[in-house]
Amino acid sequence: MNPLSLDLNDLYLFAQVVECHGFTAAGDLLGIPKSRISRRISQLEASLGVRLLQRTSRRLSLTDAGQELYLHCRAMVAEAQAGAEAVRKRLSEPSGQVRVSLPIAITDIVLADLLPRFMLQYPKVQLRIQATNRQVDLIEENFDIVVRGVTGSLESSSLVQVKLCTATWCLFASPAYLAQIGLVESIDRLPELDLLLYASINEATPLLRLIGPDGEAIGIPVRARLQSDNTLVLKQAVLAGTGIASLPLYACANELKSGTLRVVLPEWRPKEGxxxxxxxxxxxxxxxxxxxxxxxxxxxxALVN
Structure with missing residues (x-):
């Protein structure tokens, strides 16, 4: 887009001179010396190459070109005032578009219940939701907020990080798999069992990291039958009876109630996200x-614990 060849302030001053019927009255209204306004209007005429005002000692009148320009200037000022008012209204109550990036499991399992309630509570807000587990660039991709599970501090100090809540994780298995392997009473049995790990596929040596009853953290080398950073993939696999999965409690709340999943070694937690x-x-x-x-x-x- 080419830059404007005119100073918009000069157009505003021109409109005020016309509406106040003179330089003196416009100067008094705006708190600007009459001489400065006169000089700016003269520069505007020079830029356009046309006279806009006919000046006499008693009267100020518009030329045909001045009349045409004034109509546009008046519309410009009205649009600017309307824009300022729209911003003020936007800042006085929740309204407008909000772009949000959320983890897939949070979107599908938890926020599907919450977002409709938010939209009913704030009818002037339009939500744009992206469900993804990948790391997004909040600034480059033009998101207003990003919700993520984190285990440490942010690498980018330019972002504001606010804790929402702590999500409890557990080890889960289906009744069919537990019937196949028998009672699991100790973590010592885990290396011989089929584990479904929430981890990056780039993690070459998978460890099941657990937090014990006294807060001690350990890492157990296990046989990872399935390794994924997608909780829904792991959940479907554990429901099918393929192994023991590390999953957030909120993702399995309905299955726990129905009995299609059970918690294994409840005193040990994979993590607290x-x-x-x-x-x-x-x-x-x-x-x-x-x-x-x-x-x-x-x-x-209340929904993730």
Whole structure:
């Protein structure tokens, strides 16, 4: 887009001179010396190569070119005022579009219940949801917020990180698999069993990392029959009776109630995932984004524990 050849301030000054019927009145209204306004209008005429105003000691009138320009200037000022008012309204109540990136499991299992309630509570907010497990660039991809499970601090200090809640993880197995392998009373049996691990496929030597009853953390080399960073893949595999899976509790709540999954070694936990919301800055956070962040902080903990 080519830059404007005219100073928009000069167009605004021109419109004020016309509406105030003179340079003196316009200067008094705007708090600008009459001489400065006169000089700016003269420069505007020079830039356009046409006279806009006929000046006499008693009267100021528009030329034909001035009349045509004034109509456009008046529309320009009206649009600018409307834009400013729209921004003020946007900042006074949650409204407008919010772009969000969420983990797949959180979107499918948890937020499918929460997001409709948020939308009913804030009818002027439009949500744009991306469900993905990949790492996204919040700035480059133009997201307002990103929700992720994290285990440590952020690498990028430019992002704001706010904890939403802690998600409890457990070891799960189907009744059919437990009937096949017998009672699992100790972690010593785990290396001989089929494990379904939540881990990157690039992790060459899979370890089942567990947190014990006293908070001690250990890593057990296991036979990973399935290794994936997608909780839904692991869940379907454990339901089919293929092994013991490491999964978040919220992802298996319905299956626990129905009895299609059972917790194995309940005193040992694979991990406690911190669900965190990331956004670029606290300053200038629009009400729609703030409303969604606050909503998740209040509503999410009850669904993931």
């Amino acid at each position: 911190q669900l965190t919301v990331l956004f670029p800055t606290r300053r200038g956070l629009i009400p729609a984004v703030r409303a969604l962040v606050d909503f998740l902080k209040v509503e999410l903990p």
